[in-house]
């Protein structure tokens with residue numbers, strides 16, 4: 379909690395001003411019953427009009443001060459809480475950006491979204507409330523008691539006898555509430571998780587007519603959220619009646635004892651009225667307190683979830699001694715006895731793999747599904763670290779370079795063409811920070827998407843829907859290739875990125891790539907693509923089964939021959 383609260387530091391002056399204003403309001407509130415006692419005892423009961431005017435005028439003056447202090451306090455509270463929320467959200471977003479894939483395994487995306495939105499909002503609201511009323515309630519209770527003692531010690535003693543019990547009760551409620559609201563936030567994660575999956579997979583759901591199934595899955599998550607929230611709120615709901623009951627008992631005690639003492643003349647009427655007034659205010663403060671406790675319990679659960687993200691150690695960082703002058707100069711790639719397994723798994727995705735790709739060469743990678751092709755790719759821009767051996771670029775271990783220097787020279791086109799909402803131009807330009815329009819057009823032409831873009835309603839300015847929903851699979855693939863080409867990379871990694879292209883377009887694309895002097899690695903299922911490469915790597919179960927040119931593999935590899943024959947047969951059937 380303290381870690382989250384430390385984000386209030388830059389706003390400490392505003393916090394202090396807000397607190398002073400809140401104390402001003404509180405001071406006025408506490409003085410009011412005393413002034414009322416004066417009006418009754420020194421004015422009304424002795425028929426002294428000038429005393430009534432004097433104390434009444436003071437009361438009105440104080441009320442104006444309290445009003446002004448309240449308004450200005452609200453401005454400050456809103457400013458501080460919103461700025462605080464902004465800063466925490468920014469910090470979490472930046473932290474998540476630096477997460478490794480192992481870190482992402484720890485937090486599902488839906489949970490991170492809930493933490494960045496709902497959890498931060500809970501804390502933000504609590505900060506606002508703290509500056510407006512949270513401290514007022516306890517201070518009003520303490521101040522009310524002090525003032526009650528000032529007015530009449532005996533009556534105040536009766537009033538204060540119940541206070542310790544109430545505090546113990548409230549602390550218990552707060553601890554219990556913390557646990558219960560943690561559960562609520564976890565259920566909210568689940569609801570967001572189902573919602574997210576459903577929205578991203580809506581086409582599939584419609585195609586498989588799984589609407590009812592998804593609705594019931596959502597209803598289950600939603601129901602659990604409701605149940606947990608009701609349970610958490612139940613404890614809060616009983617809090618207020620318990621507080622009111624105990625406080626009302628003490629008020630009855632004050633009235634009874636006061637009436638007895640009135641007869642003996644030890645207590646004045648105005649004093650009884652003032653004490654009852656303080657008791658009412660303390661009761662009101664306690665009921666605010668129960669509400670605050672609910673918010674505070676929730677905020678505590680939320681802040682623990684935020685701190686969990688903030689304190690997650692990142693396991694893939696630049697080495698302290700990483701040389702910032704090192705980077706990809708030519709693009710020669712070397713795998714030396716590389717071993718790799720995904721974090722938390724036992725099986726090796728890459729098993730003692732060694733090969734070299736010379737600068738400017740084009741390499742095709744072939745292999746059955748799950749044979750380790752994508753895993754091999756991910757080790758080059760250091761999306762994961764190897765568990766054994768080395769990945770060298772231009773003779774340097776990738777771990778010796780700064781990740782930024784390494785990655786900015788690599789154009790990576792992942793298997794799933796992922797686009798962002800925004801224009802076509804923005805999506806291609808995303809690959810290079812300072813890409814000019816000429817760069818973008820050139821990349822689009824080379825990726826064989828230029829003609830398609832020209833036919834779009836607003837050409838390069840055409841807005842793409844989320845994930846590029848308004849484009850075909852092949853168009854998305856070519857746009858993401860253009861995004862990689864625009865940065866003129868030294869190393870280009872195409873992960874089955876031409877699978878949706880027809881042979882003619884693919885041939886043109888491969889031809890255009892020759893003008894780029896980069897080292898190119900292409901994962902492909904098509905022998906026709908592999909044939910164009912300088913070298914082919916054939917993978918099986920994470921191992922490099924064999925390597926060579928198309929002709930040499932036809933002579934030496936049984937598996938390659940099988941793939942070649944099956945694809946040739948298929949093609950001749952297609953053309954028949």
Ligand SMILES: Nc1ncnc2c1ncn2[C@@H]1O[C@H](COP(=O)(O)OP(=O)(O)OP(=O)(O)O)[C@@H](O)[C@H]1O
Pocket residue numbers: 720721723727745746747748749750751752753754793
């Ligand atoms: N994030 C991950 N966590 C754990 N295991 C993984 C992960 N990604 C892949 N694997 C496992 O690693 C192995 C290699 O997967 P990889 O994605 O590299 O295969 P691939 O050859 O690219 O397959 P495909 O052609 O289907 O894309 C598989 O056994 C797979 O189950």
